[in-house]
Amino acid sequence: MAQNSLEDVFGALRRHPDVEAPNLQAWDATDRLLLEAAADHVLADTSVAVIGDRYGALTLGALAALGINTVRVHQDLITGERALRNNAAAGGPDTAPPYVGTGPKFEQLPLGKDLLTGADVVLLQLPKTLAELDHIAAAVARHAAPGAVLLAGGRVKHMSLGMNAVLERHFATVQPQLARQKSRVIMATDASEAPGPEPVPALAHLAELNLDVAAHGAVFAGAKLDIGTRFLLTFLPGMPAARHAVDLGCGTGILAAMYARQNPGSLVTATDQSAAAVASAWGTATANGLADRVSVLQDDAMSTLPDGSADLILLNPPFHLGATVHAGAGIKMFEAAGRVLAPAGQLWTVFNRHLNYLPALERLVGPTTVKGQNPKFTVAVSTKRPAGRHGRAAPLPPHMGG
Numbered sequence: 593m594a595q596n597s598l599e600d601v602f603g604a605l606r607r608h609p610d611v612e613a614p615n616l617q618a619w620d621a622t623d624r625l626l627l628e629a630a631a632d633h634v635l636a637d638t639s640v641a642v643i644g645d646r647y648g649a650l651t652l653g654a655l656a657a658l659g660i661n662t663v664r665v666h667q668d669l670i671t672g673e674r675a676l677r678n679n680a681a682a683g684g685p686d687t688a689p690p691y692v693g694t695g696p697k698f699e700q701l702p703l704g705k706d707l708l709t710g711a712d713v714v715l716l717q718l719p720k721t722l723a724e725l726d727h728i729a730a731a732v733a734r735h736a737a738p739g740a741v742l743l744a745g746g747r748v749k750h751m752s753l754g755m756n757a758v759l760e761r762h763f764a765t766v767q768p769q770l771a772r773q774k775s776r777v778i779m780a781t782d783a784s785e786a787p788g789p790e791p792v793p794a795l796a797h798l799a800e801l802n803l804d805v806a807a808h809g810a811v812f813a814g815a816k817l818d819i820g821t822r823f824l825l826t827f828l829p830g831m832p833a834a835r836h837a838v839d840l841g842c843g844t845g846i847l848a849a850m851y852a853r854q855n856p857g858s859l860v861t862a863t864d865q866s867a868a869a870v871a872s873a874w875g876t877a878t879a880n881g882l883a884d885r886v887s888v889l890q891d892d893a894m895s896t897l898p899d900g901s902a903d904l905i906l907l908n909p910p911f912h913l914g915a916t917v918h919a920g921a922g923i924k925m926f927e928a929a930g931r932v933l934a935p936a937g938q939l940w941t942v943f944n945r946h947l948n949y950l951p952a953l954e955r956l957v958g959p960t961t962v963k964g965q966n967p968k969f970t971v972a973v974s975t976k977r978p979a980g981r982h983g984r985a986a987p988l989p990p991h992m993g994g
């Protein structure tokens with residue numbers, strides 16, 4: 593394996609547009625271990641697919657070090673997709689091979705047939721939840737080439753025997769490999785899944801809200817109601833009716849659906865960086881007869897919504913960045929809310945009581961009032977500062993026909 597070029601690729605990787613900080617890295621030892629394990633299975637004509645690449649380490653690393661010319665890749669997060677493209681474009685002749693133009697290429701695809709058909713080797717950064725792993729393993733077993741090898745790697749501290757059990761549901765042979773630098777690869781072969789149509793995502797009925805909730809593999813909280821979201825929903829009757837409301841970081845879209853139901857005159861955008869979340873939110877909206885007023889958008893912190901285009905934003909902010917607890921994820925959302933809210937528009941947010949978010953909300957959005965607290969959570973409303981005499985709401989964003 594061409595060790596030097598791999599070092600060059602890893603050394604040049606950035607997380608941007610995801611949050612960057614000195615303690616947050618764009619690659620980890622699992623990426624290296626997966627690529628080393630893959631070298632034993634890959635020849636020049638081997639078809640390689642990658643799932644769960646964070647910022648491009650696996651895709652660009654495979655192109656640089658495995659002697660192959662194309663890689664198909666699926667990333668759930670739009671921030672990861674954008675980071676991969678940025679990192680590829682930045683890989684000039686001095687740092688890495690040309691990934692665009694006539695050189696080695698990658699294709700970014702949804703999880704499913706187009707990604708996996710004919711793949712001989714699949715490299716997977718193990719996901720956080722068993723539900724997501726189940727979803728991925730089923731897709732690989734169903735679509736990859738006969739005899740395909742799935743190499744699934746993770747940090748040992750985040751791995752569990754439950755992961756082996758999930759893989760065993762879809763593969764007859766599941767072999768954990770030796771751990772190295774606190775990472776481990778599990779090799780799964782002999783798929784036991786019959787090719788067939790994609791399974792329909794789970795729909796669960798939440799009796800306490802009388803709401804049907806759709807949950808695709810990777811989505812936050814599965815089909816359950818998060819306890820912070822439950823608390824925020826108790827304030828729904830006191831929220832103003834907006835022309836355009838946004839459920840920011842929508843997950844399964846429970847907030848979007850409940851707000852739309854409570855406010856029949858409002859249009860609601862449910863947006864998340866995760867493809868699985870957006871698919872789930874769409875499933876939730878349609879299952880509850882709200883598809884005419886709820887639209888979904890996969891985006892990084894509303895980056896494609898125009899300034900001043902929303903009158904109300906609902907937010908249960910993320911607390912983690914990947915496996916790392918980091919306040920930057922929430923701050924990025926507040927900053928985005930400050931930009932996208934129209935003057936006098938409101939951000940309603942729920943967060944753990946111990947988090948000192950109020951100064952950031954005041955600074956990034958505007959005057960902030962605590963609306964309520966329970967033993968675990970605070971709910972606050974921040975009102976966007978007027979933008980002077982000429983401040984007025986922008987037209988609706990293009991995805992809503994504006």
Ligand SMILES: C[S@@+](CC[C@H](N)C(=O)[O-])C[C@H]1O[C@@H](n2cnc3c(N)ncnc32)[C@H](O)[C@@H]1O
Nearest residue numbers: 812821841842843864865866892893908909910
């Ligand atoms: C705490 S969960 C809340 C999910 C849902 N609103 C609920 O109440 O169940 C936070 C959500 O924010 C999403 N998220 C994190 N960072 C994001 C970003 N930069 N842009 C958009 N969504 C993001 C995550 O994917 C996750 O679905």
